[in-house]
Amino acid sequence: MASSLVSPSPIPSFIGNKKSLGSSAFPATSQIAIQKCKKQVSKKIVSVMAPQQSERKPATTGSVKTGMTMTEKILARASEKPQLTPGDNVWVNVDILMTHDVCGPGSIGIFKKEFGENAKVWDREKVVIIPDHYIFTSDERANRNVDILRDFCTEQNIKYFYDIKDLGNFKANPDYKGVCHVALAQEGHCRPGEVLLGTDSHTCTAGAFGQFATGIGNTDAGFVLGTGKLLLKVPPTLRFVMDGEMPPYLLAKDLILQIIGEISVAGATYKSMEFVGTTVESLNMEERMTLCNMVVEAGGKNGVVPADSTTFKYLEDKTSLPYEPVYSDAQASFLSEYRFDISKLEPLVAKPHSPDNRALARECKDVKIDRVYIGSCTGGKTEDFLAAAKLFLASGKKVKVPTFLVPATQKVWLDLYTLPVPGSGGKTMSQIFEEAGCDTPASPSCGACLGGPKDTYARMNEPKVCVSTTNRNFPGRMGHKEGQIYLASPYTAAASALTGYVTDPREFLQ
Amino acid sequence: MRLLMLCYACWVGESSRAEESENTSNREEKRGGNMEMWIKWGYKWEAGIELGMNLRAACLQLQTSLLNPQIRRRPTPRHYRPIKEHRFAYTRLKSYTLLMAASLIRTSYSSAFAFSSPKASVYSPSVSPPSIKVPAFSPFTVKPLSSTFAPHAVRAISLATHATLTPSSVPADTSTTTFHGLCYVVGDNIDTDQIIPAEYLTLVPSNPAEYEKLGSYALVGLPSSYATRFIEPNETKTKYSIVIGGANFGCGSSREHAPVALGAAGAKAVVAESYARIFFRNSVATGEVYPLESEVRICEECKTGDVVTIELGESRLINHTTGKEYKLKPIGDAGPVIDAGGIFAYARKTGMIPSESN
Numbered sequence: 001m002a003s004s005l006v007s008p009s010p011i012p013s014f015i016g017n018k019k020s021l022g023s024s025a026f027p028a029t030s031q032i033a034i035q036k037c038k039k040q041v042s043k044k045i046v047s048v049m050a051p052q053q054s055e056r057k058p059a060t061t062g063s064v065k066t067g068m069t070m071t072e073k074i075l076a077r078a079s080e081k082p083q084l085t086p087g088d089n090v091w092v093n094v095d096i097l098m099t100h101d102v103c104g105p106g107s108i109g110i111f112k113k114e115f116g117e118n119a120k121v122w123d124r125e126k127v128v129i130i131p132d133h134y135i136f137t138s139d140e141r142a143n144r145n146v147d148i149l150r151d152f153c154t155e156q157n158i159k160y161f162y163d164i165k166d167l168g169n170f171k172a173n174p175d176y177k178g179v180c181h182v183a184l185a186q187e188g189h190c191r192p193g194e195v196l197l198g199t200d201s202h203t204c205t206a207g208a209f210g211q212f213a214t215g216i217g218n219t220d221a222g223f224v225l226g227t228g229k230l231l232l233k234v235p236p237t238l239r240f241v242m243d244g245e246m247p248p249y250l251l252a253k254d255l256i257l258q259i260i261g262e263i264s265v266a267g268a269t270y271k272s273m274e275f276v277g278t279t280v281e282s283l284n285m286e287e288r289m290t291l292c293n294m295v296v297e298a299g300g301k302n303g304v305v306p307a308d309s310t311t312f313k314y315l316e317d318k319t320s321l322p323y324e325p326v327y328s329d330a331q332a333s334f335l336s337e338y339r340f341d342i343s344k345l346e347p348l349v350a351k352p353h354s355p356d357n358r359a360l361a362r363e364c365k366d367v368k369i370d371r372v373y374i375g376s377c378t379g380g381k382t383e384d385f386l387a388a389a390k391l392f393l394a395s396g397k398k399v400k401v402p403t404f405l406v407p408a409t410q411k412v413w414l415d416l417y418t419l420p421v422p423g424s425g426g427k428t429m430s431q432i433f434e435e436a437g438c439d440t441p442a443s444p445s446c447g448a449c450l451g452g453p454k455d456t457y458a459r460m461n462e463p464k465v466c467v468s469t470t471n472r473n474f475p476g477r478m479g480h481k482e483g484q485i486y487l488a489s490p491y492t493a494a495a496s497a498l499t500g501y502v503t504d505p506r507e508f509l510q
Numbered sequence: 511m512r513l514l515m516l517c518y519a520c521w522v523g524e525s526s527r528a529e530e531s532e533n534t535s536n537r538e539e540k541r542g543g544n545m546e547m548w549i550k551w552g553y554k555w556e557a558g559i560e561l562g563m564n565l566r567a568a569c570l571q572l573q574t575s576l577l578n579p580q581i582r583r584r585p586t587p588r589h590y591r592p593i594k595e596h597r598f599a600y601t602r603l604k605s606y607t608l609l610m611a612a613s614l615i616r617t618s619y620s621s622a623f624a625f626s627s628p629k630a631s632v633y634s635p636s637v638s639p640p641s642i643k644v645p646a647f648s649p650f651t652v653k654p655l656s657s658t659f660a661p662h663a664v665r666a667i668s669l670a671t672h673a674t675l676t677p678s679s680v681p682a683d684t685s686t687t688t689f690h691g692l693c694y695v696v697g698d699n700i701d702t703d704q705i706i707p708a709e710y711l712t713l714v715p716s717n718p719a720e721y722e723k724l725g726s727y728a729l730v731g732l733p734s735s736y737a738t739r740f741i742e743p744n745e746t747k748t749k750y751s752i753v754i755g756g757a758n759f760g761c762g763s764s765r766e767h768a769p770v771a772l773g774a775a776g777a778k779a780v781v782a783e784s785y786a787r788i789f790f791r792n793s794v795a796t797g798e799v800y801p802l803e804s805e806v807r808i809c810e811e812c813k814t815g816d817v818v819t820i821e822l823g824e825s826r827l828i829n830h831t832t833g834k835e836y837k838l839k840p841i842g843d844a845g846p847v848i849d850a851g852g853i854f855a856y857a858r859k860t861g862m863i864p865s866e867s868n
Contacts, residue, residue: 089843091862102711106766109716114854134712141712141720148714201764201788217766217792218715223853227863231853233843265699266758270787299761299786354699450708450763472762474701476731479709 067329069237070304071272074212074326078195086236086335091229094126095194095211100180101131103199103218105148110222121156122228128160128189129153130180135445136167139453143167160187170410170443178409178444181205181377185289186411188318192307192325197224202377202471204295208288209315210307210325215296235272235301236335237328238263242277244342249509251387252287253379253469253489255279255340256294257348261358262338269299271335274328279342280305285314286383293378294471297355347504349467350487353475361492364502370464372399372497373478374490375406375442376449379469382415384490389421389429391494392436395508400500403438404458406447413444438497451479460485467496689779689800689820691751693829694740695809696732700755701762702789704731706771715770722746724767725774729753738814741775748775752818753799755782756809760789766796773798779820781827781838783807794844795853802827803839811836 068076072084079090099107112119121127129149134142146164153161162183164176177183181202184190192210197203199221206213216230224230240259260267273295275288283291288305295303307325315323347361374380374388385407407413416429424432430441448458449470456479460466463482470478473485488496491505498508710727713720728748729740741748753772759782760768769792772780779800780793793801802820808827812818816831825838841848850856857863 103765105714106716109714113716139712145712145714199764201762203764215764215788217764217788217795219766219792219795219853223857227857229862231847231856265761266784266786269758269784296788299758301787450703453709453712472701472703474699474703474762475733476707477703481731481733 067331067333069272069332069334070210070274070306070326070328071212071237071302072234072332073328074193074195074304075232075234077193077326078212084234086234088234089231090234092195092232094197094224094228094230095191096126096128096184096189096196097221097224098128098130098180098184098189098196098198098200098203099221100129100133100200101135101142101145101149102133103221104129104131104152105145106218107199107221107225108148108152110219111225114222115226119226121158121225124157125159126228127156127158127225128184128187129158130162130177130183131164132178132180132183133446133450134452134456135164136170136443136457137453137455139455142453160189170413176410178407178412179377179380179446181289181293182381182408182412185209185285186318186409188315188321191315191319191321191323192311193323197221197230201296202293204300204302205289205293205377207292207295207303208285208305209311210304212302212304213292214302233270235270237272237274237332238268238300239274239276239334239337240340241337242275242279242340242342244279244340244344246279246282246342247345249347249491249504249506250342250345251384251489251491252283252290253294253487254345254348254492255342256291256297257350257355257358257487257489258340258345259338260294260298260356261348261350263298263356265297265354265356266299267356268295268301270301271299273298273300273303274334275303275305277340279340281308281310283310284383285310286381289381290378290384294355297471347489347492347506349492349502350473352473352484352486355472355487357473360504361488361495361502362504362506364486365504367486367502368465369401369467369486369496369500369502371401371458371460371466372403372493373406373448373458373466373468373470374404374493375408375447375458376468376470377408377446378449378471379490379493380406380408380412380447382412382419384469385412385416385429386419386421387490388494389432390423391491391505391508392432392438392498393421393424393427395495395498397498398435398437399497401497403433403436403497404448405433405438405441406458407441407444409444413441416441436498448478450477467493467502469493687822689752689822691778691818692749693752693754693812693814693816693818694729694738694748694750694777695754695812695814695816696729696736696756696759697809698756698783699758699761700732702760702765702768703762704733705729705760705768706765707731710771711765711767713767715767715774721770721774724771725776728771728775728777746775748777750814751776751778752820753777753780753782754809754812754818755780756807757783759783759785760793761786764788764792766792769793769796769798781808781820783809790844794847797848797852800848801844802841805837805839808836 066083068084072086075090075092076082076084078092080093081090084090131146131149135146137143149161150163152158153163162175162177164170164173166172170176177187180198180200184196184206190196190206190209190211190213194211196206196211196213197216198213199216199218201215203213203215216224220230242255275291280288280291292303292305306327348358349361349364351357351359351364374384385405407416418428420426421429421432433441442457446452448456448460451459454461460479460483463480465484465486466478467486467488468478469488469490470485471487473487475481476483478485486502491509492503495503495505495508706724706727707730710724713724715721715724726741726746732740740750759780768789773796777799779802781802781804783804785801785803790801793799804827811832811834812829816829818830819828820826820838821828825840827836827838829836847853847856850859854863858865
């Protein structure tokens, strides 16, 4: 009877021996319970029961911990708790909060309304403000939104504000970066083991660095601006094990399209996605970012890739802040595990109008296309352009449809014009693109990935068929409601540009 | 006894309005006896009246002898004639309050009224009587009311107070909240680009004028296969206060503009089979729309334009047009946050941030 008062602690064997207990072994509640027991039970020991093992929760004793997955560990450290299980709602300390020109003004408005006109952000070095969505447009409200960000950053003395003033020439703005998720990585704001929140759904991209990164709305961001904390629910983890050597015609985009096609657009809702395996270890950082970028397309809360030497090498020259990577325990429990043999996969596309509408690229070879778009946080990084350039080089032909190139950031744009493509005899990517007949690389921003104001470069203003390296193809995504968007890897996009139909890149790469 | 007390409460509320209605009712009748008089009184016909089952039942059994003799003698106004086929309306009901109650029984009557006024929302702040003083009736002024049915009386009579709710406030007491109105049915995977296309994201939700403009574009991204639009052309508000969706509602972007646009347009609640997490979280955080989950695929059994009622305390949805009832899932972990009034109120309540007075 006495043991039923507090199930975690084995009570009967300690009655009468209370003083020998170390207070660290038992939480306060069980000691109180022991006091209660003493009133009801006589001090004379009549029998001694073996300690009950089954109901003892490891978390309460602090001595035995069950294994935690990477996401659980990161959140446990950020919420200063020793143990977390999926489903717990915890207040988490945020390491970086990112916002941009679309959601920034709304978040700032809420911050001022709730914390006061003269309130200060919780840490001026942990807020990163990156205008990137609607920059090179004459839309007055879009331009005004960047001004709102600027005023706020001046007032709060925000350390990291990648401002742009001269819209006519992006190169004249030394601070301006471009697409927020790529900029965060390139500027060293992504560090293993940390918590990064952003007012954009693709914030999960940063999970490639082994951190917890997810997208939030304006109200939550306003809250974080004031307090530096947020109430988060610990997600269970889905594990994706990818083994096998990566074939030369596949890219990370094909891998994630395979996964989303497998589990559907709601397959990972409220869950974390962990990518492990030899294939993942062989990917470079930007490929890993592509992999984690589309986690939200499967409904996922966040995606993680364990940090390793590739990660550390990437971060060497980018950040001097200390970080501590975490890794899943061997005995951690995952909701489910999916195994892929990558050597057997083929290039894929996602047909309109859903990212899980997976199809083999070679099966869509009769689909005539009107344009190709290479850009965005998913497919506009240096590695993505390198892949497209390699394919154009291998074929030596010209594109048959308008091919729009939108580098993600200023650095990517610079790489296009300076980095030599291996096997080309010293040519840069921009030269190869020019020879293939692509459009001149545009000013770095999110561009037409999400349509935007009517004068956005490469926006789909008529119903057309487009093969794109972006992340979503829902109706109206790139502008016109009847537009058809095929999501594909840079290889597939480049191959399709060369033929004018959706094409498997193996036609040019082997 | 309890029923008689309720009726007494109705009658008291009635008589306090009687003086004011004397002057205005004749004028209104001359104008043609239309909906505006009721709307001016703070009643929202188009969305139905939030009366609890008990009050409705009580009014049905009202003894006319309890009524003020003056009111009893007043002839039935012209605009109540359409429901004369209802026996309560013709023979027993001689007061405005009871007529209102009777109309609930004939819900087709209330839906017929819905089209006469485009602002179909239960809590529409734009419909508030500027010139007519609606008496702030509260149960505490009527001594005979006991606490057991006070909530119903508050809900029934204090409609005027609802008119002052700002869009960002959440009903604090969710156990007695109901939503009533026309429903708009959509399918699966309605993503944020369909709810609010990206070209309108330059509008900042925390700016009141732009907030309204955002509402006017709600669900404008739906493909043309949706013949009935959520908001009629040249309108800025919707007449559908409840959106019924399929699986993965709100998938796509984290933009808070999505639930904000729905709320600004006049939607009060969304009932979907399942939600995308960021949309759900944003709905809870802003309090713009109440996100509810259904047990079955209601989107396949309801049609756009059906009159529905959602009773939060009992977790059910009633489709008055088809006559079916559906069970809704409990709100879960988001409950304490919604009950507190959003993430900021919850944080203040739990001591995470200092309260506003500090």
